[in-house]
Amino acid sequence: MTIMSAILLAQAAAAVPADTPPPMPTGExxxxRIEANDARLFWGFFEGCDPDAVADLVHEDFRMVHDLVGLPLASGKQMVDQAREACEARAPGGKNEGYKNRRLLVPGSRTIKKLGDWGALEEAHHTFLEWRGKEKGWVQTGGGRYLHIWQWMPExxxxxxxxxxxxxxxxAPAYPPETAR
Structure with a gap:
């Protein structure tokens, strides 16, 4: 290595501080990451019923808009608190003791698009199921579509x-869909 190459290499290394946050991931x-977050998020709020385990996925400024009820959640804290109360009600001795529900992503329905250098938009369809005992098992009770905005937190x-x-x-729509039969 020549002296000039060594100087240029040292200048380039000095131009990027060691504590620079990582850039937002792109592509695959x-x-x-979004797919993993989605699976973890819905597990924690539905089937796993452990909102504290996934609270770190929710932005403090989170807000939810729901077509049937309007603005049910206006903060990340409210989302976690509300889910915690619902999960406590499912516990032994709770008013909804034994209640179980499940959310399933509709295969092939998800798209994820980059939003600038700050986030991603996830859109998909999902269905909801409730446990109706050993005789009936899991019963599909409904479905819907969602759009999630995931913000990249560089720090x-x-x-x-x-x-x-x-x-x-x-x-609940028929599953599998008529076109897949």
Whole structure:
């Protein structure tokens, strides 16, 4: 290495501070992270019923708009607190003891798009099921579509859910769809 090359290399290294936050992932890495967040988020708020385990995924400024009830959640704290109360009601001795529900992503319905250098938009369809005992098992009770805005948090090196639009709720559609039969 020549002296000039060494000087240029040292200047380039000095131009990028060691504590520079990582850039937002793109492409398959971004998609993979959002998919993992989505699975973890819905597990914690539905089937796993452990909102404290996934509270770190929700932005403090989170807000949700729901087609049937309007603005049910106006902060990340409110979302976690409300889910915690619902999960406590499912526990032994709670008013909804034994209640179980499940959310399933409709295969092939998800799209994830980059939003500038600050976030991603996830859109998908999902269905909801409730446990109706050993005789009936899991019963599909409805479905809907959602759009999630995930904000990249460079200081944390991860995405957090900033906003959720939950819409097109209705009766459980036939599954598999007629076109797949």
């Amino acid at each position: 890495e971004m998609v993979s 944390e090196g991860r995405f957090r859910l900033l906003e959720s639009l939950s819409l097109d709720h209705g009766p």
